[in-house]
Amino acid sequence: MPRSRTNSSPVSELAIELDRDDGEALHRQVEVSIRERIRSGALPAGIALPPTRALAAELRVTRGVVVEAYAQLVAEGYLTSRGGGYTHVSPTATVAPAATAPPPPTRSAAADPIVDFGYGRANLAAFPRAAWLRSVRRVLTETPDERLGYLDGRGAIELRTALAAYLNRVRGTNATAETIVITNGYAQAVSLLLGVLAAEGGATVAVEDPSASDDARPIADALGMKVVGVPVGDDGVRVDALADLDADALILTPSHQWPTGGVLSPAARAEVLAWSQRTGALVLEDDYDAEYRYDRAPIGAIQGLGPDRVAYAGTASKTLAPGFRLGWIVLPPRLVQPFAEAKLLADRGSPILDQLTFADFLSRGEFDRHLRRMRPIYRSRRDALLAALAEHLPELEPAGIAAGLHLVAWLPDDLDEATVIAAAAREGVAVAGVSPYRLSPAPRGGLVFGYSNLEERQIADGVERLARAIAGGP
Amino acid sequence: MPRSRTNSSPVSELAIELDRDDGEALHRQVEVSIRERIRSGALPAGIALPPTRALAAELRVTRGVVVEAYAQLVAEGYLTSRGGGYTHVSPTATVAPAATAPPPPTRSAAADPIVDFGYGRANLAAFPRAAWLRSVRRVLTETPDERLGYLDGRGAIELRTALAAYLNRVRGTNATAETIVITNGYAQAVSLLLGVLAAEGGATVAVEDPSASDDARPIADALGMKVVGVPVGDDGVRVDALADLDADALILTPSHQWPTGGVLSPAARAEVLAWSQRTGALVLEDDYDAEYRYDRAPIGAIQGLGPDRVAYAGTASKTLAPGFRLGWIVLPPRLVQPFAEAKLLADRGSPILDQLTFADFLSRGEFDRHLRRMRPIYRSRRDALLAALAEHLPELEPAGIAAGLHLVAWLPDDLDEATVIAAAAREGVAVAGVSPYRLSPAPRGGLVFGYSNLEERQIADGVERLARAIAGGP
Numbered sequence: 001m002p003r004s005r006t007n008s009s010p011v012s013e014l015a016i017e018l019d020r021d022d023g024e025a026l027h028r029q030v031e032v033s034i035r036e037r038i039r040s041g042a043l044p045a046g047i048a049l050p051p052t053r054a055l056a057a058e059l060r061v062t063r064g065v066v067v068e069a070y071a072q073l074v075a076e077g078y079l080t081s082r083g084g085g086y087t088h089v090s091p092t093a094t095v096a097p098a099a100t101a102p103p104p105p106t107r108s109a110a111a112d113p114i115v116d117f118g119y120g121r122a123n124l125a126a127f128p129r130a131a132w133l134r135s136v137r138r139v140l141t142e143t144p145d146e147r148l149g150y151l152d153g154r155g156a157i158e159l160r161t162a163l164a165a166y167l168n169r170v171r172g173t174n175a176t177a178e179t180i181v182i183t184n185g186y187a188q189a190v191s192l193l194l195g196v197l198a199a200e201g202g203a204t205v206a207v208e209d210p211s212a213s214d215d216a217r218p219i220a221d222a223l224g225m226k227v228v229g230v231p232v233g234d235d236g237v238r239v240d241a242l243a244d245l246d247a248d249a250l251i252l253t254p255s256h257q258w259p260t261g262g263v264l265s266p267a268a269r270a271e272v273l274a275w276s277q278r279t280g281a282l283v284l285e286d287d288y289d290a291e292y293r294y295d296r297a298p299i300g301a302i303q304g305l306g307p308d309r310v311a312y313a314g315t316a317s318k319t320l321a322p323g324f325r326l327g328w329i330v331l332p333p334r335l336v337q338p339f340a341e342a343k344l345l346a347d348r349g350s351p352i353l354d355q356l357t358f359a360d361f362l363s364r365g366e367f368d369r370h371l372r373r374m375r376p377i378y379r380s381r382r383d384a385l386l387a388a389l390a391e392h393l394p395e396l397e398p399a400g401i402a403a404g405l406h407l408v409a410w411l412p413d414d415l416d417e418a419t420v421i422a423a424a425a426r427e428g429v430a431v432a433g434v435s436p437y438r439l440s441p442a443p444r445g446g447l448v449f450g451y452s453n454l455e456e457r458q459i460a461d462g463v464e465r466l467a468r469a470i471a472g473g474p
Numbered sequence: 475m476p477r478s479r480t481n482s483s484p485v486s487e488l489a490i491e492l493d494r495d496d497g498e499a500l501h502r503q504v505e506v507s508i509r510e511r512i513r514s515g516a517l518p519a520g521i522a523l524p525p526t527r528a529l530a531a532e533l534r535v536t537r538g539v540v541v542e543a544y545a546q547l548v549a550e551g552y553l554t555s556r557g558g559g560y561t562h563v564s565p566t567a568t569v570a571p572a573a574t575a576p577p578p579p580t581r582s583a584a585a586d587p588i589v590d591f592g593y594g595r596a597n598l599a600a601f602p603r604a605a606w607l608r609s610v611r612r613v614l615t616e617t618p619d620e621r622l623g624y625l626d627g628r629g630a631i632e633l634r635t636a637l638a639a640y641l642n643r644v645r646g647t648n649a650t651a652e653t654i655v656i657t658n659g660y661a662q663a664v665s666l667l668l669g670v671l672a673a674e675g676g677a678t679v680a681v682e683d684p685s686a687s688d689d690a691r692p693i694a695d696a697l698g699m700k701v702v703g704v705p706v707g708d709d710g711v712r713v714d715a716l717a718d719l720d721a722d723a724l725i726l727t728p729s730h731q732w733p734t735g736g737v738l739s740p741a742a743r744a745e746v747l748a749w750s751q752r753t754g755a756l757v758l759e760d761d762y763d764a765e766y767r768y769d770r771a772p773i774g775a776i777q778g779l780g781p782d783r784v785a786y787a788g789t790a791s792k793t794l795a796p797g798f799r800l801g802w803i804v805l806p807p808r809l810v811q812p813f814a815e816a817k818l819l820a821d822r823g824s825p826i827l828d829q830l831t832f833a834d835f836l837s838r839g840e841f842d843r844h845l846r847r848m849r850p851i852y853r854s855r856r857d858a859l860l861a862a863l864a865e866h867l868p869e870l871e872p873a874g875i876a877a878g879l880h881l882v883a884w885l886p887d888d889l890d891e892a893t894v895i896a897a898a899a900r901e902g903v904a905v906a907g908v909s910p911y912r913l914s915p916a917p918r919g920g921l922v923f924g925y926s927n928l929e930e931r932q933i934a935d936g937v938e939r940l941a942r943a944i945a946g947g948p
Contacts, residue, residue, distance in 0.1 A: 039648055039778070072771055077743035077779045090744055090779065124619035133614045140607045145598035148795035174513055184658070184821035191820055199696075218819055222673075269551040270564055297546055304513070305551045305564065321622035323826035345692055346665055346820065347658035351828050352797030 014050065016059055026061050030069035038078050038089055048086035049079065114428030115462030119259075119406045119450035120322065126377070127321050128370050135360040136353070143356055151349030153340035155182025155328075158359035163328050166362055167314065171290060172300025174307040175330040181339050182350050185327040186286065186315040190251070191219045192342045193284060193311060196335060198223040202248030206281075208232050210437035212258050216251055229439035232257055234399070236264035239271035250276070251284045255299050258288065259437055259448045260408050261400005269302050276309040282332070283310040289318050291371050293403040294379045308332045316358070318405060318452075319371060325350075326358055378405060384456040385449055388463035393470065396447070405452035408434060410444055415470065417445030423469035429462050488524065490533055500535050504543035512552050512563055522560035523553065588902030589936030593733075593880045593924035594796065600851070601795050602844050609834040610827070617830055625823030627814035629656025629802075632833035637802050640836055641788065645764060646774025648781040649804040655813050656824050659801040660762065660789040664725070665693045666816045667758060667785060670809060672697040676722035680755075682706050684911035686732050690725055703913035706731055708873070710738035713745035724750070725758045729773050732762065733911055733922045734882050735874005743776050750783040756806070757784040763792050765845050767877040768853045782806045790832070792879060792926075793845060799824075800832055852879060858930040859923060862937035867944065870921070879926035882908060884918055889944065891919030897943035903936050 016033045018026055037043040049055070052070060056063040070087050073079040081087045147156075154160060160177040167173040183189040194205060194216065205220045207213045209229030220227045230245060231238045236257040252272065254264035264272070276283050285302050303312035309332065316326040331339055343349065361367055382401060389396055389409060396409040411417060417433040424431050434446035451459060490507045492500055511517040523529070526544060530537040544561050547553040555561045621630075628634060634651040641647040657663040668679060668690065679694050681687045683703030694701045704719060705712045710731040711724075726746065728738035738746070750757050759776050777786035783806065790800040805813055817823065835841055856875060863870055863883060870883040885891060891907040898905050908920035925933060 035646065035774075035778070074740050077740045077747075077774070077776065080740065080744070090740075091748075120624060122623065124622045127619070127622055129614045133611060136610050136614075137607060140603045140610075145601070148598045148601055148797040149596065150594060150796045151799075172509070184825070187819075188821040195696075222669075222819075266548050266551045266554065266564075270554065273551075274565075300509075300551070302551065304509075321826075322624045322822070323622040325625075325821060325823065325825045345661075345696075347662040347799060348796070349799065351658070351799045351825055352795075354825050354828065 014055060014058070018059060018061070027065045027068035027072075030055075030059070030061075030066060031072050034069065034073055035078055038073075043089050045089055045091045047089045049088065051086070113425065113430035115454065115458050115465060116430040117447075117449045117451070117454070117462060118430055118432060119448055120317075122318055122320075122322055122405075123374070123377075123452045124321055126370075126374060128366065131366045131370070132320075132357065132361060135357045135364070135366065138360055139353060139356040147356070148352060151352060153344035153349055154180065154336070155350060156352060156355040156359060159355045159362075160328075162359045162362040164330075166367070167301075167312075167328075167330065168304075170298070171287065171312075171314075172298070172304040173312055173330055174304045175312070179307070179330055179333060179336055181329050181331060181336065181343060182355055183313075183327040183329055183343065184325040184347070184350055185317055185322070186288065186313050187215055187327075188325075188343075188346070189313045189327050189329040190215050190284065190286075192339055192346060193282075193313075193329065193335075194219050194223055194225065194249070195342050196338045197248055197282065198225055199338070204228060204247040204249075206230050206245055206247035206250040207439070208237050208252060208257060209439040210259060210434055210442075211251070211253065212437060213251075213439070227439075231440075232260055232262065234260075234262050235268065236260075236262040237268070237272070239268045239275075242271060242275040245275065246279075247281055249282045249284055251286060252302070253286045253288060254302050255287055255290045256400065256403045258286070259400075259406065259434055260446075261402075261404065261406075263296075263299060263402070264302075269305065272302065273306045273309060276306065282335075285310050285312045287312060287314050289404040289406075290314075291319050292375060292378055292405060294375075294382065295402045303330055308334075311335065319367070319374075324354060324358075326354060378452055381451045381454060381456060381459060382407065384459045385451045385463065388460045392463050392467035399446075406448055406450040408446045408448055410446045413444075415445065417447070420445070420447065420466075420470055423472060424466050427465040427469040427472075429465045429469065431462075431466065488529060488532070492533060492535070501539045501542035501546075504529075504533070504535075504540060505546050508543065508547055509552055512547075517563050519563055519565045521563045523562065525560070587899065587904035589928065589932050589939060590904040591921075591923045591925070591928070591936060592904055592906065593922060594791075596792055596794075596796055596879075597848070597851075597926045598795055600844075600848060602840065605840045605844070606831065606835060609831045609838070609840070612834055613827060613830040621830070622826060625826060627818035627823055628654065628810070629824060630826060630829040630833060633829045633836075634802075636833045636836040638804075640841070641775075641786075641802075641804065642778075644772070645761060645786075645788075646772070646778040647786055647804055648778045649786070653781070653804055653807060653810055655803050655805060655810065655817060656829055657787075657801040657803055657817065658799040658821070658824055659791055659796070660760065660787050661689055661801075662799075662817075662820070663787045663801050663803040664689050664758065664760075666813055666820060667787075667803065667809075668693050668697055668699065668723070669816050670812045671722055671756065672699055673812070678702060678721040678723075680704050680719055680721035680724040681913070682711050682726060682731060683913040684733060684908055684916075685725070685727070686911060687725075687913070701913075705914075706734055706736065708734075708736050709742065710736040711742070711746070713742045713749075716745060716749040719749065720753075721755055723756045723758055725760060726776070727760045727762060728776050729761060729764045730874065730877045732760070733874075733880065733908055734920075735876075735878065735880075737770075737773060737876070738776075743779065746776065747780045747783060750780065756809075759784050759786045761786060761788050763878040763880075764788075765793050766849060766852055766879060768849075768856060769876045777804055782808075785809065793841070793848075798828060798832075800828060852926055855925045855928060855930060855933060856881065858933045859925045859937065862934045866937050866941035873920075880922055880924040882920045882922055884920045887918075889919060891921070894919070894921065894940075894944055897946060898940050901939040901943040901946075903939045903943065905936075905940065 018029050052063050052066040056066045074081050079087050080090045160180040163180055164175040164177050167175050204226045206228050209231050217227050230241050301312050303310040312330040314328050395412045398407050398409045401407045417435055421433050432448040492503050526537050526540040530540045548555050553561050554564045634654040638649040638651050641649050678700045680702050683705050691701050704715050775786050777784040786804040788802050869886045872881050872883045875881045891909055895907050906922040
């Protein structure tokens with residue numbers, strides 16, 4: 001802070017430029033100009049301003065204009081005035097910070113590849129804007145005023161009702177409007193749920209290894225909870241590892257393991273539930289992409305088998321758009337109240353307009369219509385990816401292909417994952433490895449291909465580039 | 475859980491009713507029916523189902539229909555099948571919970587009074603639905619696809635830019651798009667900010683006494699932070715109490731103290747900033763209702779005087795609707811990155827559509843237009859309340875009347891706050907007391923009158939009822 005100069009003589013003039021055609025009152029123009037100079041540091045703390053009469057003469061305005069401007073700035077604390085003496089810049093009026101905030105944290109920050117197989121790049125071009133707008137219009141036209149007020153922590157009853165019907169029908173869940181809470185996407189669901197478990201004394205969270213534990217891990221860290229990994233085999237989490245597992249919660253992707261794509265067998269599902277019943281631990285079922293399946297019958301959610309042991313979390317990020325932040329969680333009844341209280345405490349509930357719009361969209365069948373339209377598109381893209389891999393990279397072994405919006409291709413032993421990814425980047429292809437999702441090292445490398453946001457020719461081009469990159473060697 | 479009956483003989487029949495005109499495949503009807511019975515407990519865990527041939531004969535369907543239904547339920551884990559033997563209900567398929575979740579936690583839960591002076595009941599009937607819908611339509615028509623993807627933790631640049639311009643113009647803040655973060659209302663802003671301070675080692679939060687510390691207190695408790703009160707005088711927080719205040723953050727409502735309505739004087743603002751500079755503590759300026767002022771010039775935000783010492787939080791809950799959960803915080807530059815990271819961790823950002831809509835609404839002047847329309851309405855309601863109080867309850871002393879959407883009326887010494895509130899309720903009037911907002915007991919009782927959501931005749935009726943209640947005595 002500049003040294004105080006309260007006792008110095010006043011600055012002689014301020015050279016304020018007034019725009020008499022501006023429409024803005026003159027006293028306001030004077031006020032704005034002085035405020036900006038104080039902020040920029042041009043008028044440092046402690047300095048004395050010209051007497052009102054002098055400044056009025058300089059600016060050719062009436063003295064009242066300057067008096068009014070000074071008075072306002074005194075009221076705001078920029079200036080201090082001790083009756084009779086000069087008006088000074090307040091000693092506490094600090095200089096404006098340079099606009100040098102750090103760059104924004106974003107979820108993914110890649111360069112600009114030519115073909116980007118990154119996952120999470122939903123097919124945003126397919127978002128059904130017209131149908132969504134129709135739902136918004138209906139909601140804004142028909143919703144009673146009082147529904148725009150403070151919210152139920154569980155979310156809008158219309159959306160909870162529509163979701164329960166949808167999930168029970170399509171995902172085999174056992175949900176009612178009373179056991180669903182609406183969240184801002186999956187991220188908030190896992191954040192609040194771990195908070196509730198920690199408050200109950202929960203100390204350990206188990207996650208699949210590999211898994212997308214970037215949602216859960218920093219939250220667990222912040223809550224002082226330990227994160228342990230449970231190994232994943234070809235069919236999802238390896239239930240033989242549950243025997244010795246001491247955890248308060250187990251986060252699973254049973255219908256399509258992320259990232260390896262395995263599907264938990266009926267016997268393994270029963271084992272998971274038996275473990276949960278034996279230990280009292282909660283299972284968090286992350287059903288992140290179950291809407292898309294291609295070559296197999298739908299597998300119902302584990303939650304339907306054990307609704308008092310399993311919390312089921314879903315999201316519209318993969319089906320509509322991540323930016324909508326629409327998520328939901330079906331909870332064991334005993335957890336509904338503490339979870340809804342945690343939601344209220346965190347943000348007083350999710351925005352009502354989005355909730356009511358999605359409820360309308362669901363209950364009019366628009367969501368089903370959208371999914372029916374997208375499934376053949378994604379299936380074709382997957383088929384194009386598989387065909388290109390078979391043609392150009394037959395040494396890779398695709399897995400987890402029957403569902404979802406991505407697949408893993410395992411690398412042969414002589415190809416190093418990091419080397420392949422770096423070579424691919426040089427050929428303009430962005431593709432992720434499995435390793436970053438692992439908690440413990442594993443022998444085999446693999447690549448994660450998201451295909452939902454790429455057209456078939458882009459997919460073919462990307463795989464050809466990748467093949468060139470691999471052929472070129474390290 | 476029911477005792478396992480794995481070894482019992484199969485149930486003889488299932489009496490499934492098939493609807494051959496339903497359009498739903500028969501195997502699917504069988505599957506749904508069995509799933510529902512397992513869930514309801516009608517088919518208990520461990521029981522054996524009829525052989526496929528027997529059930530097919532009973533239902534007069536081909537055996538393939540039953541085989542398909544059983545296979546699906548095995549895949550989902552409801553049934554278990556050990557090659558050759560009976561198919562059993564899985565021992566882990568638990569019975570559905572009764573739909574007896576606890577009642578929803580809501581922010582306010584009053585009975586149905588005839589006149590409700592409760593604060594926070596925004597004037598929802600005035601929400602500008604048509605203008606909002608126009609903004610939604612423009613956004614849905616014009617927003618590029620990629621903007622619907624994963625989000626910047628600080629919020630949409632369009633909204634941050636529009637808000638910086640608006641707040642600097644109307645509230646005298648010193649904000650840039652780089653120092654604003656969009657939140658789900660004020661509640662999330664204070665929650666995340668306290669989390670950031672706690673992670674930095676912050677241990678104590680100071681709040682005004684009285685104040686609406688129900689936002690901050692449970693969050694501070696959860697973070698293990700101590701909450702201390704700073705007494706409030708007629709002109710807001712008493713700065714003589716700052717000398718001994720040892721806190722990492724001070725939450726203030728300087729422009730219109732909640733609930734007492736005092737306005738912090740320029741000298742007191744300077745004292746607050748000096749305290750903050752001396753101690754390194756952060757000031758959180760809660761500018762909850764500054765858009766509405768009636769008899770005085772606007773008082774700029776303290777944040778404009780000390781942008782590196784003050785975080786400024788605002789909300790559209792009082793101006794548009796609480797259910798929209800639109801809030802913002804202007805941060806000292808050093809806190810932008812950790813705050814934005816905490817926001818991403820909590821929920822990956824606020825919903826994009828609402829943000830872009832509000833940005834359009836702001837930048838087209840719709841927000842200003844809305845406020846201009848509302849100000850005379852609220853002023854008339856306030857005047858009606860003051861007139862009714864002067865006529866029917868002259869012994870009450872209104873305060874904090876120059877701004878906002880509420881006022882406090884102090885009670886004379888011979889009227890007990892709780893007694894008055896109970897008597898008012900019997901006359902059909904809901905009105906809050908000041909005491910629940912106090913951290914330490916104070917001699918004087920007071921009533922908090924929210925008036926924004928009441929028409930003038932309701933206000934007059936409410937005050938007359940209150941006068942009758944007080945005249946009736948305890």
